Amino acid sequence: MAYNLEVINLTKNYQDFQLKKINIRLPKGKIIGLIGENGSGKTTTIKAILNLMTYDKGNIKIFDKDSRDLTKIDREHIGVVLDDSFFSPILNVNDINKLMKNFYHNWNEKLYYDTIKKFKIPCNKPLKEFSSGMKMKIKVLCAIAHEPKLLILDEPTNGLDPIFRYEIIELFNNFVSNGENSILMTTHITSDLEHLADEVIFIDDGNIILDVSKEKIDNEYGIVELLEDNFIKIKKEDYLKCLKYKNECYILVNPKHDFQKKYSKLKIRKPTLEELMLLLVKGE
Numbered sequence: 001m002a003y004n005l006e007v008i009n010l011t012k013n014y015q016d017f018q019l020k021k022i023n024i025r026l027p028k029g030k031i032i033g034l035i036g037e038n039g040s041g042k043t044t045t046i047k048a049i050l051n052l053m054t055y056d057k058g059n060i061k062i063f064d065k066d067s068r069d070l071t072k073i074d075r076e077h078i079g080v081v082l083d084d085s086f087f088s089p090i091l092n093v094n095d096i097n098k099l100m101k102n103f104y105h106n107w108n109e110k111l112y113y114d115t116i117k118k119f120k121i122p123c124n125k126p127l128k129e130f131s132s133g134m135k136m137k138i139k140v141l142c143a144i145a146h147e148p149k150l151l152i153l154d155e156p157t158n159g160l161d162p163i164f165r166y167e168i169i170e171l172f173n174n175f176v177s178n179g180e181n182s183i184l185m186t187t188h189i190t191s192d193l194e195h196l197a198d199e200v201i202f203i204d205d206g207n208i209i210l211d212v213s214k215e216k217i218d219n220e221y222g223i224v225e226l227l228e229d230n231f232i233k234i235k236k237e238d239y240l241k242c243l244k245y246k247n248e249c250y251i252l253v254n255p256k257h258d259f260q261k262k263y264s265k266l267k268i269r270k271p272t273l274e275e276l277m278l279l280l281v282k283g284e
Helices: 042-047 074-076 091-101 107-119 132-145 162-176 214-220 256-262 274-284
Strands: 003-014 018-027 031-035 057-062 078-081 151-155 182-186 201-203 207-213 222-227 241-245 248-253
Touching: 003 182, 018 031, 018 042, 018 182, 018 207, 018 274, 031 042, 031 274, 042 057, 042 151, 042 182, 057 107, 074 078, 078 132, 091 107, 091 132, 107 132, 132 162, 162 182, 201 214, 201 222, 201 274, 207 214, 207 274, 222 256, 241 274
Parallel strands: 031 182, 031 201, 078 151, 151 182
Antiparallel strands: 003 018, 003 057, 201 207, 222 248, 241 248
């Protein structure tokens, strides 16, 4: 299998935090969602991939090259959206186009303006007058319009309302549809990954605690809701995690088909990514 990004045993030590042997392999044509609580290590991982910080151990390969040995042209094939970066607030859409086409060899001016029109973004209005959602749209568009092969996105749908998020998600799906491009994105809005990610990696306190395809989550994991009086009838070896709320219990099972055979009268439903995160971190 061909990969646009490989992170192998990435380790970073801080005084009060450790990123521990993070492994990510992002195939061409795929989207990986990197999820976890704030402070879990998502952004640290992204910054290490982009060489914005040093790391203690491990290897990072982009386009089959060590990330520290990439040429300028290699780096032009990487699109980046970081939550804390943006253009000068006095610039407008036309100013950004002039800057970007002088900076990138493959800047696609037609794609840029076609999408600006589709997003209904005014061309002469300064960025300082834009909403946070409009600013994020421009950041994402600029990351895509220079025609990269790999997108690295840190909270790209942050600050967007549901309509805006749908438009951005549609843009991401189109981006990988050629089978060559890939996306690694962090997000705390896990619902955005439900119909977007091919694979989900869950980081908690610097550790990967789950690395699984979205298809496997849909087909093999299940949530069972039952009263606490009925929960005591379930054997511990038959479920992964349990979360109690008032007099109700929510249990995470895998594989759900085996559980269903054993407890045929109980109803099993597909978990959302948010429920999966909650049960894995807070469940007993």
